[in-house]
Structure formats: C-alpha cells, structure tokens
Amino acid sequence: MKLEPELRDRFMAETAADDRPAAQVMRELMRDYIDRRQKARDYDDFLRRKVEIGRRQWDAGLHVSNEEAEAEAAARRAELLRRIGEADA
Template identity: 65%
Template sequence: MAKQAVFTMKLESELRDEFMAEAEAAHRPASQVLRELMREFIKRQQESREYDEFLSRKVEIARASVQAGRGRSNEEVEEEAMLRRAELLREADEAGQ
C-alpha cells in the first residue's frame, strides 16, 4: 500500500516508548501495528453502529406491532412462560420415573 498521508499525534513519552518496545519485541514496525489497530477500531465502530441501527429497526417494528394491537403484555408473556416451565418440569419428572 502506497503511503497516502502522514499522521501526527501527541502522546506521553512513556506510552510511546512502551509501544515502540512492544512493536520491536513483536518484530513488527510500529506503523504496521498502528494501521492494524486503526482498522480494528474502524471495524468495531462500524459493527457497533450497524448493530445499533438493527436494534433500532427491531424496536420500531415491535412498537408498531404493539400499537397495531398485535403485541402481548408482559403479564401475558410471563403467564405463558410460567405455564410452559410447569409443563416442562412435569414432563421431566415423568421421564425421570
């Protein structure tokens, strides 16, 4: 990859020295390590943003469903779960005997 730009940043001398030492210990140029860290950061940020957008769409769909009367109350969901748990426990007890 051809050099496209120079990136200058300020940081503590100790942090720079430790980073350079670790890059050298890993037998890798510090610039390569920084590029990889930057790419990883960009990827994490993009994935986070994509997930937030996905979650926002899911919430909007759920809200629209509730507003249209297709949703269930928390009490209904809890009651159904309680009945299902009781049924599963009963089946487990019968299978164990």
C-alpha cells in the same frame, strides 16, 4: 497525522521492542478501530430495527402484558414438568 512527541517516541520504542515495523502496527490498529466502529454501527442499526418492529407491533395491538407473558410461561413450565413426570413413570 499529528502526534505528541512523547507518544510517538514511546510507540516507536514499543514496536522496536516487539521487532515489528511501526507502520504495520499502525495499520493493524487502524483496521481494528474501523472494525470496532463498523460493528458498533451494525449493532445500532440492528437495535433500531428491533425497536421499530416492536413499535409497529405495539401500534397494531400485537402485544401482551408482562402478567400475561408470565402466566403463559408458567403454564408452559407446568406442562413440561407434567410431561417429564409422565415420562419418568
């Protein structure tokens, strides 16, 4: 791995100030980088699958308009509020 001398010197100074071996810190940084990249790939895969499912549902006609979804949600809210009102009575 090639590093600029100034970057290497500053890194070595900081690890020495923390009384930690530079190699240990580098391993931690590498593991953290690998973990972040894996999580990003996993999320991208998850999102891709969700989009594919949505597209298949759309193609199969298994969708509702925004207006229909809002109307259904409003009806559910009204029903829940009615039940709460009955329970309080």
